[in-house]
Amino acid sequence: MTVYRITIDRSLCSGFGSCAELAPQAFEVGADGIATVLVGETDDPEVVEAAGTCPMGAITVEAVEAAA
């Protein structure tokens, strides 16, 4: 199973919030209207799909390893 590293470029985030809506286990929109990522690495496909909905392309998903 592939493990992904999830990062957010907070300077690009526009506060749209679809990441936190689709994967609240991994993203949170703070009081400043900017999203933060709550997990460093994940193998949860829901998180990867949520990242793809960011209209600003602020969320980066990198495959880090293929675990057994």
Next chain:
Amino acid sequence: MTPPRRVLVVGAGLAGARCAETLRANGFDGELRLVGAEPVPPYERPALSKEHLAGERDAASLELRPRAFWDEHGIELLLSRRVVSWDAGARIATTSRGEELAWDALVLATGATPRMLPGWEHAHVLRTLADADRLRVRLDPGARVAVVGAGFVGTEVASTALALGCSVQLLDVAPVPLERVLGPEVGALLAGRYAEAGVELQLGEPVEPSGLDADVVLLAVGVAVDPIRTDACGRTETPGVYAAGDVAEAWHPLLGRRLRVEHWTSAAGQGAAVAHAILGEERPHAALPYFWSDQFGLRLQYVGHAERWDEVELDGEPGSFVARYLEHGRTVAALAVNRPTEVAKLRTELAQLPVAA
């Protein structure tokens, strides 16, 4: 139903690319082809009127995926060609190069083309990377730029050209910019902002090509498109044929009607919904319409879809406000201007609304 083995995606914009990616991400291991009219792999179109036109982001940085991604995922890019015809009976599509491509599922994600007007053949238009590059080299400091059409493309280009040191004229037959989508009240606020920034506004009167005194003319009067009606998962009336993105007039389950929009989030969501539908999963694109625009130091973020409204409620000041569009006392759409903290809340609030009767 036998799952399809050959998927042909026509159009290599965001909707087509997202469809292809989503197919692979969900285990589709058949033949997957993506046909694109432009010579470049799928890229981010929203930046064309902004960062790319301003020279801040080069073409390579706009690509949706690293070059190697398509090969690695077995997505065959057939670029610099169009699908000129397709036969739903034989399930064959023919390209402008004469290739005959067989398919079990056909995805029409062909986008839209800028609307042209007679007499304006020499004006620039802006839709593709090539359009943007042609325009960009003309935007020298001091150049006199006439932008015809005060929609989103026109106003964003006006903003970028002004920042590049051009002298900018913005013309439209409508009395205020962005009137059709944002209404007269918000349009008037924005017009004030543009004028203050130094744009010369000529609004509320017809624009003739011969009457312009400019070095560069951009015609930005919307798009021409032959809409394709689909259900909420992107299926057309023809079995095996789907549509997504700007070309699709898709049923929206939350709004209870069909609509065709040209938004990034809709293209992405519809592309993904089509991929799931091809794989036999019902995953309709049901998110509320949303778009944004960056211009003149303002970030505009619009949630919902209002074609008519009774009243606009403004809260804030010209440089930072929320406008609510009300129909029968209910907010049906909202615009946040330089108010990023409001957007997620507005999306949640508007998504609770019952389907309009």
